[in-house]
Amino acid sequence: MLIFNNLDKHTNIMQNREEKELINAVMKIAHYLVFITSLVVCAMLIIITVLVAGVSSNTWSYRKVPSVPSKSSIIIKPSNPVATEVWRSPAPGTIPAGKAGDQIRYGGELIAHTANYFGPKGTIAQISNGMNCQNCHLDGGSRLFGNNFGGFIASYPKMSNRSGRVEPAAERIVECFNRSLGGKSPDTDRNEVRAMLAYMKWMGGGVKKGQKLYGSGTEKLPYLNVPANAVKGKIVFLLKCKSCHGDKGEGRLAIDQRSYLYPPLWGEHSYNDGAGMFRVINLAGFVKNNMPYGATYKSPQLTDQEAWDVAAFINSQPRMHRNQHSDWPDIKRKPIDLPFGPYADPFSEKQHKLGPFKPIEAFYKSLTYKNKNL
Incomplete structure (x- = not known):
């Protein structure tokens, strides 16, 4: 009988111990769930605060x-x-x-x-x-x-x-x-x-x-000391741009086939060579702060060099030509990145198109006429 009594006591002790361990495990899980819930609530409050602040900031011009x-x-x-x-x-x-x-x-x-x-x-x-x-x-x-x-x-x-x-x-x-x-x-x-x-x-x-x-217009990126490289720009285009604009820069039409969801970057349906975007300084600044999709001036996805190079590649592709014989009647006022002569300086059309632009800018600064990059 003593043996059985001892066994019963041992069994009760084991049961009590298991119950305590079970209770402790449940308590740990409960604490963990409370901790996770608190984190989720805090995250939601932070997101709501940021969104409200963003909406409020847009009320100012x-x-x-x-x-x-x-x-x-x-x-x-x-x-x-x-x-x-x-x-x-x-x-x-x-x-x-x-x-x-x-x-x-x-x-x-x-x-x-x-x-x-x-x-x-x-x-x-x-x-x-x-x-x-x-x-x-x-x-x-x-x-x-x-x-x-x-x-x-x-x-x-x-x-x-x-x-x-x-x-x-x-x-x-x-x-x-x-x-x-x-x-x-x-x-x-x-x-x-x-x-x-x-x-x-x-x-x-x-x-x-x-x-x-x-923030108006496009940013004027610091000039490179070398010409923008269209060959390297093609690599940037294939890695960063073709998924939206197509392998051949043809863009992507919207479902209704009436307009472009992503515009063509060259060819007959893109901007012609008389447009402001055909000037590599303008395009490089535009690309740096806005491309590829999702990039902003706060969070750019390209380096300055990549922006210059991909702009050079895009503007080296075929596109519609516009007769510009009557443009820039005072050739001293031509932008330094306009790739069509004649010029009031000794630099080539190629350098005017791809740079380097520092020598051209320095030349005009030395003149009485102040060249404006409009």
């Missing part, structure tokens, strides 16, 4: 840049900023009611989906190559360093060194149709051109003539 920027702001800024204010696109809620607002919204639609109205299958006229204005003026002209419209209206009318005369803003739209959209001139009296101008005016609301805005 522009803000002052600190005179002594912090290290973090220096890191995210492209090189050599010259402006004193950062432009921010206006919030959609600031579009006025009534006919004025309808015209602004229509202008934005025309910028975003130009080909639907003026492309080869356009519903209004068939006078362009099928690209949209926002293929070059990203996000409807609202993106920093994406050819935005922040200072566009405020700068007109202005003297154009390319035409040699003072031009109104409507004339600039005509030039884009002729060059970037590789097409014919729209009637500047049409409601569509007026709507585009209304949209651009709304985008640049509050900006004054002559005001320098950080």
